[in-house]
Amino acid sequence: MNILSVENVTKAYGERKLFDEASFYLQDGEKVGIIGINGTGKSTLLKIIAGLEEVDEGTVTMANHLICSYLPQHPSFFEEETVLEALLRIARAGSKSVEDTGVLETRGKAMLTKLQVTDFEEKCGILSGGQRKRLALVASLLTDADLLVLDEPTNHLDADMADWLEEQLKQRRGAVVMITHDRYFLDSVVNRIIEIDKGKIYSYQANYEGFLERKAAREEDQRASERKRQSILRKELEWVRRGARARTTKQKARLERYEELKNAQGPVSDGQVVLGSVSERLGNRTVEIANISKAYGEKKLIENFSYLFLKGDRVGFVGKNGSGKTTLLKMIIGEEAPDAGEIFIGQTVKIGYYSQEINEEEMPPNQKVIDYIKDQAEYIQTSEGSISASMMLERFLFEGKDQYGLLKTLSGGERRRLYLLKVLMKAPNVLILDEPTNDLDISTLTVLEDYLDQFQGIVITVSHDRYFLDRIVNRIFAFEEDGQICQYEGNYTDYHAKVSAKNELGQEAAKKEKKEKSETDKSWKKHETKLKFSYKEQRDYETIESEIASLEEKIEQLEAQILTVSTDFVKLSKLMEEKSQAESLLEEKMDRWMYLEDLKAQIDAQ
Numbered sequence: 001m002n003i004l005s006v007e008n009v010t011k012a013y014g015e016r017k018l019f020d021e022a023s024f025y026l027q028d029g030e031k032v033g034i035i036g037i038n039g040t041g042k043s044t045l046l047k048i049i050a051g052l053e054e055v056d057e058g059t060v061t062m063a064n065h066l067i068c069s070y071l072p073q074h075p076s077f078f079e080e081e082t083v084l085e086a087l088l089r090i091a092r093a094g095s096k097s098v099e100d101t102g103v104l105e106t107r108g109k110a111m112l113t114k115l116q117v118t119d120f121e122e123k124c125g126i127l128s129g130g131q132r133k134r135l136a137l138v139a140s141l142l143t144d145a146d147l148l149v150l151d152e153p154t155n156h157l158d159a160d161m162a163d164w165l166e167e168q169l170k171q172r173r174g175a176v177v178m179i180t181h182d183r184y185f186l187d188s189v190v191n192r193i194i195e196i197d198k199g200k201i202y203s204y205q206a207n208y209e210g211f212l213e214r215k216a217a218r219e220e221d222q223r224a225s226e227r228k229r230q231s232i233l234r235k236e237l238e239w240v241r242r243g244a245r246a247r248t249t250k251q252k253a254r255l256e257r258y259e260e261l262k263n264a265q266g267p268v269s270d271g272q273v274v275l276g277s278v279s280e281r282l283g284n285r286t287v288e289i290a291n292i293s294k295a296y297g298e299k300k301l302i303e304n305f306s307y308l309f310l311k312g313d314r315v316g317f318v319g320k321n322g323s324g325k326t327t328l329l330k331m332i333i334g335e336e337a338p339d340a341g342e343i344f345i346g347q348t349v350k351i352g353y354y355s356q357e358i359n360e361e362e363m364p365p366n367q368k369v370i371d372y373i374k375d376q377a378e379y380i381q382t383s384e385g386s387i388s389a390s391m392m393l394e395r396f397l398f399e400g401k402d403q404y405g406l407l408k409t410l411s412g413g414e415r416r417r418l419y420l421l422k423v424l425m426k427a428p429n430v431l432i433l434d435e436p437t438n439d440l441d442i443s444t445l446t447v448l449e450d451y452l453d454q455f456q457g458i459v460i461t462v463s464h465d466r467y468f469l470d471r472i473v474n475r476i477f478a479f480e481e482d483g484q485i486c487q488y489e490g491n492y493t494d495y496h497a498k499v500s501a502k503n504e505l506g507q508e509a510a511k512k513e514k515k516e517k518s519e520t521d522k523s524w525k526k527h528e529t530k531l532k533f534s535y536k537e538q539r540d541y542e543t544i545e546s547e548i549a550s551l552e553e554k555i556e557q558l559e560a561q562i563l564t565v566s567t568d569f570v571k572l573s574k575l576m577e578e579k580s581q582a583e584s585l586l587e588e589k590m591d592r593w594m595y596l597e598d599l600k601a602q603i604d605a606q
Contacts (some may be wrong), residue, residue: 009058020199036196038413069094075136079125094143130156147291150178285346292341303483317477365408429457
């Protein structure tokens with residue numbers, strides 16, 4: 001069923017036209033991802049869908065009684081409101097029905113805890129940007145709205161949180177429309193991709209992998225049509241040059257056809273960020289971290305960590321939010337000091353630091369785009385020769401009059417793209433990237449990844465983006481318990497596989513230890529005297545296999561029921577508890593069965 005229609009809409013801000021007679025339709029239950037170059041209007045489209053922006057022309061039609069819950073890119077709250085008060089207020093406002101407050105509160109607290117927001121009485125005014133985003137995300141997920149509209153829901157989530165959110169959205173029955181640059185997330189969750197390109201909206205019934213294939217096919221079709229047009233145009237031009245007399249109706253029609261072909265506009269290629277290799281020579285001594293430790297109060301972030309970065313290193317740091325990753329990067333650039341140990345920087349090292357947070361001092365809102373870049377360098381030496389600041393801006397899709405606009409007029413994604421350019425204009429030979437995938441569009445990310453492939457220096461990155469880490473790094477350092485930073489060779493997928501295998505071994509060892517203890521402590525220990533079944537043991541031996549089979553069947557039935565009630569959290573909680581009890585009982589029965597079988601074998605052998 002069609003629940004939303006955006007038909008032939010036009011939207012402009014001043015002379016900047018975002019949408020030009022664009023259309024978009026949404027079916028109930030669809031999971032849609034919106035992608036496009038920063039500044040093309042992705043967030044504006046979400047606001048139009050959510051009813052927060054008016055269109056200049058065209059129509060937006062919603063199904064009757066449709067309830068929409070909107071997650072903005074930068075949520076705001078009443079500063080004196082507590083976390084729990086804000087959560088319940090937003091969740092109720094975005095719901096069709098009124099859920100019991102106690103149940104809603106229990107569910108909300110469980111979700112917030114999963115996303116590492118644990119002080120429910122804390123005032124919203126003192127929350128960090130990441131905590132605000134996660135609070136608003138949970139409030140949206142708590143609603144029973146028909147449509148979730150999410151702007152960058154994966155920002156400020158670590159890998160485990162992103163996995164959790166994937167499952168939440170896949171199990172949700174209502175429709176979801178979201179902007180995200182997390183390509184693994186898109187691949188896993190969505191079943192349709194919407195691309196915004198030069199004022200038009202293109203729809204692909206596919207996940208991210210399918211979108212790449214279908215977009216390539218669409219662009220090849222466009223190129224083939226353009227080649228055919230050019231071929232016909234050449235033939236018509238030859239005919240015109242032969243001096244044809246435009247006297248007959250037939251000749252007039254042919255001349256009109258030539259003019260039409262000549263004036264037709266061919267396919268316009270996507271705007272594409274272009275990066276040439278930019279860096280200075282790196283000497284033998286690079287960056288050395290020697291036995292550093294760092295703590296804030298009783299919270300130990302880093303304990304006795306050492307590493308010598310080698311030429312060509314591609315290193316990724318991963319870990320939970322608040323574990324100390326950004327603090328480590330700030331110690332390397334000298335903004336923070338370690339409590340113990342030292343960090344040595346070689347004389348030829350030139351660091352380019354891409355910060356996770358950009359304040360007004362770094363990007364003055366009333367400064368012009370061109371002046372912001374010229375403050376760093378008027379010219380830069382690349383592999384192609386000397387290139388001016390203006391030419392570099394053009395390569396980063398800031399053309400003509402856009403270069404003389406003010407920074408405050410840029411979208412969040414455009415600001416990040418411009419900031420990346422300023423970092424690269426330093427011609428660094430050590431690039432330190434703190435969450436570079438936040439707010440950068442996929443097109444810019446793919447070009448950045450290609451640039452890093454050619455980059456001659458060292459790359460150090462903190463990122464939760466699994467795709468980016470797989471694409472770029474060859475060594476992972478994971479922040480673990482008590483300030484320990486553990487080294488893993490390979491990319492993120494290699495790291496994840498090793499951690500999973502290690503966790504499975506730990507679980508197996510714990511199960512084995514529990515089983516051995518259980519066999520020792522059970523009241524039915526082996527008899528010291530001549531072995532034989534007691535009355536109870538004989539009765540258990542005769543019935544235990546059927547009891548085990550019944551429990552296994554019950555667990556299967558509960559698992560099937562759990563899948564059908566994934567959005568009814570009260571019933572889901574009850575079923576999960578029942579399943580847990582059945583599994584515990586099954587484990588006891590299995591222990592008992594193994595004991596009885598062993599006892600029977602010993603009795604038979606007497």
